[in-house]
Amino acid sequence: MTPGQPEQAIQNEHDYILQTYPRPDFVLERGEGAYLYDTAGRRYLDFVAGIAVNALGHNDPAIVQTLAEQAPKLIHVSNLYHTIPGGELAKLLVASSPALDRVFFSNSGTEAIEGAIKFARKFARERHGPNKTSIVAFENSFHGRTMGAVAVTAREKYRQPFMPVMPGARFAPFNDVAALEEAITDDVCAVIVEPVQGEGGLHVADQAFLQRIRTLCDQHGALLIFDEIQCGMGRTGTLWAHEPYGVHPDIMALAKPLANGLPIGAILLTDQVAGVIKPGDHGTTFGGGPLITAVAQVVFRRISDPQFLTHVRHVSSYLDEALQDFAQSHADRVPAVRGRGLMRGLQITGSAATVRAAAHDVGLLVATAGEDVVRLLPPLIITPQHVDEAMAKLAQALQ
Numbered sequence: 327m328t329p330g331q332p333e334q335a336i337q338n339e340h341d342y343i344l345q346t347y348p349r350p351d352f353v354l355e356r357g358e359g360a361y362l363y364d365t366a367g368r369r370y371l372d373f374v375a376g377i378a379v380n381a382l383g384h385n386d387p388a389i390v391q392t393l394a395e396q397a398p399k400l401i402h403v404s405n406l407y408h409t410i411p412g413g414e415l416a417k418l419l420v421a422s423s424p425a426l427d428r429v430f431f432s433n434s435g436t437e438a439i440e441g442a443i444k445f446a447r448k449f450a451r452e453r454h455g456p457n458k459t460s461i462v463a464f465e466n467s468f469h470g471r472t473m474g475a476v477a478v479t480a481r482e483k484y485r486q487p488f489m490p491v492m493p494g495a496r497f498a499p500f501n502d503v504a505a506l507e508e509a510i511t512d513d514v515c516a517v518i519v520e521p522v523q524g525e526g527g528l529h530v531a532d533q534a535f536l537q538r539i540r541t542l543c544d545q546h547g548a549l550l551i552f553d554e555i556q557c558g559m560g561r562t563g564t565l566w567a568h569e570p571y572g573v574h575p576d577i578m579a580l581a582k583p584l585a586n587g588l589p590i591g592a593i594l595l596t597d598q599v600a601g602v603i604k605p606g607d608h609g610t611t612f613g614g615g616p617l618i619t620a621v622a623q624v625v626f627r628r629i630s631d632p633q634f635l636t637h638v639r640h641v642s643s644y645l646d647e648a649l650q651d652f653a654q655s656h657a658d659r660v661p662a663v664r665g666r667g668l669m670r671g672l673q674i675t676g677s678a679a680t681v682r683a684a685a686h687d688v689g690l691l692v693a694t695a696g697e698d699v700v701r702l703l704p705p706l707i708i709t710p711q712h713v714d715e716a717m718a719k720l721a722q723a724l725q
């Protein structure tokens with residue numbers, strides 16, 4: 327890039343883009359594996375991965391090749407016609423999800439949640455009549471920004487300015503087994519939960535909690551929706567974050583890493599739920615198009631490979647040890663470490679945003695979750711060397 331362009335990029339953003347994101351004052355230009363480079367040639371170790379999206383890192387050769395091969399053939403024709411890649415991807419997803427039988431593709435996570443809510447509402451209406459419409463979500467949940475998804479998102483500041491949002495949602499405390507009985511009643515059509523909460527602070531669901539939700543859903547004829555948009559697809563060391571619990575959902579929402587950066591969401595559902603959805607009930611112009619699903623197939627095949635997942639578990643346990651050591655040697659600044667696999671949070675005394683900014687200065691990208699949690703979401707391809715580098719930089723950033 328010629329001098330002046332980064333300043334121009336920042337100026338354009340400031341002058342013309344709606345100001346919903348405060349951004350640091352560098353301009354990213356290219357990426358390679360777990361590294362990003364700005365227009366000044368500075369290198370950053372990427373422990374954000376586009377918010378758990380770039381699971382295979384940047385400039386993955388197979389992804390680039392798939393784009394180059396599919397783009398000249400077909401990018402989009404709409405869902406009015408048959409194409410090849412979407413069906414193949416759906417088949418792969420269903421084969422890897424023992425309890426789920428069908429897929430609807432959307433363009434984002436929030437749209438996957440909207441669809442999940444619509445399907446649950448229709449299922450309850452067909453089976454139980456028009457009054458079973460309540461949805462139970464949990465404290466610290468994040469499910470997206472559209473009117474339905476934001477209604478089941480706990481943080482007041484995401485909802486309150488836009489009231490009235492979708493009616494019928496209520497919140498129960500996360501990991502509070504005793505509180506479930508009161509929350510999940512006969513008017514509930516669905517319970518929605520992240521097995522590992524992302525934006526809300528990297529809280530991991532307890533075994534007894536998820537199990538009890540499943541039991542109460544069955545007792546009250548409610549559907550269980552798992553939001554695996556952030557925690558799914560290998561991020562926690564298993565393909566699905568809910569896998570180790572042995573608790574199965576009726577509906578599961580996916581998105582972030584599914585096409586390694588191209589926009590896609592997916593709603594997986596049981597045949598039972600699928601049975602109430604008829605042609606015309608739901609739709610999307612872009613969802614499941616051939617270019618994106620061709621790329622997603624490559625991503626899904628790679629991540630669902632048992633050897634790849636073994637790698638994720640190895641590097642996860644390395645990261646886990648490194649974080650425990652880190653918290654011990656910075657006990658005054660890091661009172662707690664949370665999360666699972668490559669989805670981790672360091673609780674910070676003081677401002678997480680300040681630590682994030684200091685990390686930028688030493689060439690490390692980290693995210694935050696709320697005011698006091700530094701969130702680590704590295705690409706799943708990282709090695710122990712990357713972990714060592716991140717820990718050293720994080721130590722510098724905390725000084």
Ligand SMILES: *Cc1c(COP(=O)(O)O)cnc(C)c1O
Binds near residue numbers: 435436520553
């Ligand atoms: C990011 C996220 C969403 C929303 O996805 P978008 O693609 O941003 O609409 C929903 N649920 C969870 C758990 C997420 O992390």
